[in-house]
Amino acid sequence: MSGQSNGRQPARVAIAGLGAVGLDVARALDSGLPGCRLTAVSARDRDAARTRLAGLATPVEVVAIEDLEPLADIVVECAPAALLPEIASPFLKAGKIVVVLSSGALLAHPELIDLAKTYGGQIVVPSGALLGLDAVTAAAEGEIRSVRMTTRKPVKGLLGAPYLVANNIDISSLSAPLKVFSGTPREAAVGFPANLNVAVALSLAGIGPDRTTLDIWADPALTRNTHSIEVDADSASFSMTIENIPSDNPKTGRITALSVIACLRKMGAPLRVGS
Structure with a gap:
């Protein structure tokens, strides 16, 4: 699958939404996450997002949602649930990976699962704030x-x-x-x-x-x-x-961002613990 690292080049990761979770994930990627690198971010207020990202060691593009897909192999959705189809559809049609936090929106948009089946994409729902x-x-x-x-x-x-x-x-x-x-x-x-x-x-x-x-x-x-x-x-x-x-x-627990980071780390890890 095009969204997976081939062991040589790290997977390019985009983040859609730069609230508390998105910013934590961006900082973790910038600090170094084996097998992944942050390449793009989208946010409602792009100027504010650029300001929030100014402290990153590696500059990252801040673009509109519709411009994310060509820039990444994986997109992490950290946005309002209503935006999930707009974020996910281009990546799924390209056979890429979508990490979804607004999992409730999947129930209202089952066509996204159909897109993943049709084009060879994958929707990943991290464990988030839940255990077990x-x-x-x-x-x-x-x-x-x-x-x-x-x-x-x-x-x-x-x-x-x-x-x-x-x-x-x-x-x-x-x-x-x-x-x-x-x-x-x-x-x-x-x-x-x-x-x-x-x-x-x-x-x-x-x-x-x-x-x-x-x-x-x-x-x-x-x-x-x-x-x-x-x-x-x-x-x-x-x-x-x-x-x-x-x-x-x-409305969101601190462990939610950590769950996304663990999910990304697991994608390219030589040892994967847990199914």
């Missing part, structure tokens, strides 16, 4: 009977979510935990597009976005995003909990 996806993926090779996820977030991490606005759920002055949603990752991807990509990733690894169940709590006492998962399968039953420290963006 390898175990879920392995269990899915057998029979998974149920997957349940409970997410608890600080109030500021959920403020403004479309589901809360549409249902007139005011969490701004909570004094106790409140369950604000119970449903599926498919529903959550629409109602909480900036918050619950982890639930979609879990569902894609396991039994799908309609059979996975999800509860979301707003908790004024929390300072960390907390995800608990319970899986019942014919190969194993297991439960997992992770508490993620928020990044500069309260």
